[in-house]
Amino acid sequence: MNDGSLFDIRGQSAVVTGAANGIGRAMAEILLANGADVTMVDIDDAVVALAREHDGRSGKARGVVADVTDTAELGEVMAQAHAWQGRLDIVCANAGKGSGAGPLHPAGELAAVSPEEWSGIVNLNLTSVFHTIQLAAKYMRPQKSGRIIVTSSVAGLRGETMVGYAYAATKAATANLVRQSAVELSRHNVLINAIAPGPIRTDIGNGRLREAEVERAFAARTPLGRIGEPEEIKGVTLLLASAASSYITGTVIPVDGGCNACG
Ligand SMILES: NC(=O)c1ccc[n+]([C@@H]2O[C@H](COP(=O)([O-])OP(=O)(O)OC[C@H]3O[C@@H](n4cnc5c(N)ncnc54)[C@H](O)[C@@H]3O)[C@@H](O)[C@H]2O)c1
Numbered sequence: 001m002n003d004g005s006l007f008d009i010r011g012q013s014a015v016v017t018g019a020a021n022g023i024g025r026a027m028a029e030i031l032l033a034n035g036a037d038v039t040m041v042d043i044d045d046a047v048v049a050l051a052r053e054h055d056g057r058s059g060k061a062r063g064v065v066a067d068v069t070d071t072a073e074l075g076e077v078m079a080q081a082h083a084w085q086g087r088l089d090i091v092c093a094n095a096g097k098g099s100g101a102g103p104l105h106p107a108g109e110l111a112a113v114s115p116e117e118w119s120g121i122v123n124l125n126l127t128s129v130f131h132t133i134q135l136a137a138k139y140m141r142p143q144k145s146g147r148i149i150v151t152s153s154v155a156g157l158r159g160e161t162m163v164g165y166a167y168a169a170t171k172a173a174t175a176n177l178v179r180q181s182a183v184e185l186s187r188h189n190v191l192i193n194a195i196a197p198g199p200i201r202t203d204i205g206n207g208r209l210r211e212a213e214v215e216r217a218f219a220a221r222t223p224l225g226r227i228g229e230p231e232e233i234k235g236v237t238l239l240l241a242s243a244a245s246s247y248i249t250g251t252v253i254p255v256d257g258g259c260n261a262c263g
Contacts, residue, residue, distance in 0.1 A: 006244040010035030010059075013085035014241070015078065017068050017132060018095030020047035022202030023151060023233050027092045030234035031241060032059040036090060039081040043067045043095075068095045068128040078135040087143055090241045091136035094151040096125045098205035099164030108164050121166035126173050133181055133192065141188040148185075148192040149240045150178050154256045157196055158263060162218065171196075175252045182250030191249040193240050198256025199227040223258030 014031045018024035019040035028040045037060040040051045044065075051063030062084070066073045082088045099121045101108030133148055140146025155163045156171025178194040185192055199218035201209055208214050209227065219226050236255050239245050254260040 007034065007238055007242045009090070009238070009242050012036045012089035012241075013081065013087050014038045014090035014092070015041060015081045015088065015136075016092040016094060017041045017128075018151075019063075020044040020050055022204065023197060023200060023230050024092065024094040025050070026230035026233050027094060027149070027237045028061070029054065030237050031090060031092075032057065032061055034238060034242075035059045036241070037061070037085055039064055039077070039084065041066050041068065041077055041095070068132065069123045071131055074128065074131055075135060078132075078139070082139045088136065088139040088146065089143075090147045090149070091132060091140075092149045092151070092237070093129045093132035093136075094149075095128065096151060096170075097121070098208070099125075099167040099170075100205070102161045102163050103165065104161050110165065113165050118166050121164075122170055125167065125170035126177075129174050130177060133177065137181070137185060137188075137190060140190040141185070144189045146185075146190040147241050147245075148178075148181075148190065149237060150174050150192070150194040152178070152194040152196045152252055154196045154198045154254055154260045157252065157254070157260055162199075162214075178252065179250045186249055191240075191245065193245070193248060193250070194252040195233060195236055195240070196252050196254045196256065196260070197228065197233060198222060198254065198259040200233065201227055201229055221259065222256070223262060226257065228255065228257055 014036045016028040019028040020042035035058045040063045048063035051061040055061040066077045136148050152174045153171035155168050156175045182192050
């Protein structure tokens with residue numbers, strides 16, 4: 001393989017969920033900047049103007065307002081994305097949200113977690129990711145090629161006092177969902193991996209990570225001594241979307257300033 005083409009994704013057709021903000025926006029931007037055509041999906045209608053802003057800078061962008069927890073809506077979005085270019089090469093199952101306080105805070109203790117809160121997070125952070133993988137596989141298997149990238153979390157790799165029960169449990173489940181589906185999809189040349197971000201400065205948790213005290217607490221537990229920026233997810237996204245990762249599947253790659261190295 002010519003080294004110049006290792007990261008070449010020009011003309012590929014991609015979908016990114018949760019693309020209006022934070023990590024998903026950064027993922028969409030790096031795919032677009034490298035010439036992929038990207039369907040940016042979000043429940044936040046800002047995604048439409050954002051896609052218009054990015055359209056044609058390198059790849060083409062289209063913004064679609066949809067709720068990924070609505071299975072019919074998600075199916076329609078994926079069908080349209082596939083029809084747009086006649087193929088589907090890269091799918092980032094990224095949309096997700098936090099589940100409030102961690103287990104050392106009274107509001108985050110076992111007894112405080114309501115059934116509605118639990119199932120809402122499971123629906124978004126786990127079930128919608130499963131459906132996104134299922135739909136991606138539906139289009140990628142017949143092509144005999146494709147890349148699926150799931151946004152898990154370092155909070156899914158070990159216990160984490162700073163996040164809620166449902167968040168920690170669903171992020172752990174997505175990591176194993178990736179391992180499990182890699183076994184099946186490998187036979188069809190579809191590669192699936194997860195990114196496990198550490199604390200990244202986004203609006204997650206209603207902007208909790210933007211509070212100075214919370215940021216300091218996360219930074220103190222991170223070997224690199226700071227929280228990360230969404231931009232810092234771009235490199236691994238391009239790696240996992242391109243030929244550069246042709247022998248990588250079923251893995252979970254931390255992008256966490258070293259958090260996972262020290263427990
Ligand atoms: N920021 C962090 O520290 C961090 C760490 C580890 C993992 N993550 C994960 O990264 C992913 C992105 O989070 P973020 O930090 O960028 O947060 P964010 O709030 O900035 O972005 C999440 C995006 O998902 C969208 N979204 C939420 N529910 C949706 C739905 N039902 N349908 C469609 N879109 C929906 C939101 O509108 C938003 O644009 C999540 O899965 C999150 O769990 C974040």
